[in-house]
Amino acid sequence: MTLTDAYQTPLLLIRRKGGVVEALSLYKQWGGYTVVESQKLVFTLKDPKTCFANNQPVRGSIEQNIYCNNFQIKGYFQDKECSILDSRGNVIAQVGVSNEMTETKDLYHVVVKPGIDQAFVVGVIAILDYIHNGSTRC
Template sequence: MTQPEASAPSVAYAHPAVAVVSPHFCSPYPMDIAIVRKLLTITHGSFVVTDVNGNIILKVKGDHLLDTAGYPILTLRQKLMSAHERWQVFRGKSTKSRDLIFSTKRSSMVQFYTKLDVFLAHNTTEKVPDFKVKGSWSEKSCVIYAGDYSTIVAQMHKKRTVKSELLGKDHFMVTVNPGIDYAFIVALIVILDEINTASTPTVPT
C-alpha cells in the first residue's frame, strides 16, 4: 500500500484576539490596509492609514498615531543612546513608564535584513520577544510574527503606481490576520520605516 506523501510544514496564522493597543482595533476577519506615506509634506513621519475602500482609519503625524478625529492613540519615541535602536511606544500622548505598551529593538547590531524584537511592557526580563519583525527594505516587505517564527500576524509589501509616484506617495499594503490589533501593526511598520530611513546600508555578518 502506497504511503501518502508527507506535507510540507506550514506556518500558522494567529487567530485568537491579540489586543496590544485595544480590542477596538481587532477584526474577526483578515483585514487589508494601506499605509500611505506623504513624501512631499514637510511634516516628519506623515502617513495616513486607509482600508481597502480608501477610507482613512488612522493617521501618523510626527511621533503620534492618531485616530480619525486627531486624538492621539500612541506616542512613538526612539530611545537616545541605544546601541540597538530601541523604540518605546506609549499610550496616548504620555511618555511615562507606567503608560509604556511595548518596545522594540534590533535583534543584532549588524544586519542584512532588518530584524526587530518586540517586547510588551510586562515582559521586563526581555529574555524572549513577544513578537518579531523581519523585513527587507530593499524589497519593501516585512513579516510580523508572534513569539517565534512560526505564527504570522501580519505581512506587508510595497505597492507602486503611476498615480502614487506623481503624488509623491509610497503605499505599504498590509494584510492583518484575524484577531490582530491593526493599530499595533501600523506602529511597528512606522518604526521599521523610521529605522530604515535613518540608517545607512548594512552588510551581512
Template sequence: MRRLSIHRWTMGAHTLLTPVVSKIFCSSLQAALLVRRRPPAVTGGGFVVTDREQRVVFSVDGCGIIGAAGQLVVRDADGTAILFIHKKGGVVQALSVHNRWRGYLMDYGEPSKPVFSLQDPKPVLSCAAGDVRVTVEPKAGRKRHWDYEVTGSFAHRACAVKSRGGHVVAQIGVKGMMAGRDFYHVVVQPGYDQAFVIGVIAILDNMNGESTRC
C-alpha cells in the first residue's frame, strides 16, 4: 500500500481513506449511529453512541465525569479511552478570535500524539460554512491549513462534516418520534473514521453548552 498526498490508501480497485484515529473504526459500509445524551444529574453528562442493533460503539465523557472544564474523553465499545480532547488556553488563546481544540490518541490511559486540531469562532453563533475547521495532525509539509469543516447548525441538529474537497463525511440530523436534542442520528459515509467523527461531535456538543459541559 502506498500513502498518497490526498490522505488515501489505494488497494486494488478500492480506495480507503486514511484514518485519523485508527483503521479499526473505519467501515466499507455506511454507518448509521444514534447519539443519546446522558443526564448530567444522574450519570455526569456526556453521551452514548449506539449502532443499528442498539449496541454501544462509543461513549463520551465530559466535565461532569472528568471534573475539568474543556476536557473530553472518547471511549470505544469496551469503555477503553481512545481519544483525549482539550480546549487550549493561555494568553495567546485568550487574544485569538478562535477557540482551539486538540485531540490526542490515548496510550496506556495517557494522552500521546496529537491527531487533529479544531478551531471555532468566538462567540459561537452557528456552524456556518467555514466557521469550524479541522486539521489532521501532523500537518508538516502540507500547504493547506485545514482538512475538514462543519457546515449547518449543530444546535438544530442539521449539521454536516465535510472534507476540504466538499465530500460529505458525516451528517447529523433528527428523525422519528424520539428524535430531538437528547436523541439524534449520525450517518458516517463508508471509509471514514467514525471515532474521529464522534470526537468532532463531542467538541460541537461542548461548544454549544450541552451534555459534556458543566
C-alpha cells in the first residue's frame, strides 16, 4: 500500500513482512518505507499472533531514531480510541472517532503532537485499520 498526499504524491510505502521471517516469529510484522532513497525502512510495527497475544499491545520501532526508538499503541483500536505513545510513555498521537459518518469509509479524528511526522502516524493507523479488518488494504 502507498500512502499519498492530497496531490497523489507518494509519502510512505507499507508492506507486510512475510515468508520465513514471519513464520518463525511470534508476531505479524509490517514495515513503513520511504518512497525515495531506495525505500529505506522508517518504522516496523509488530502485532502479536492470535495464539500468543494474551492482551499484549501492538508495538513498533522507528528505524531512523527520528522521534523515539520504540512506540506502543495504547487503548482499543477497534473502537477507534487509542493513543500512540513514545518510548517514554508520552502521547505523540491520539486517535478517535470522527463526528462525520459515511457508509463506505472509516473516518478518524487524529491529533498529532507538534514535531511528529504525520505520514508516520497515518501509516501506523493504516496498518492498525488493516489488522482490525477495516477498509484499509495493505
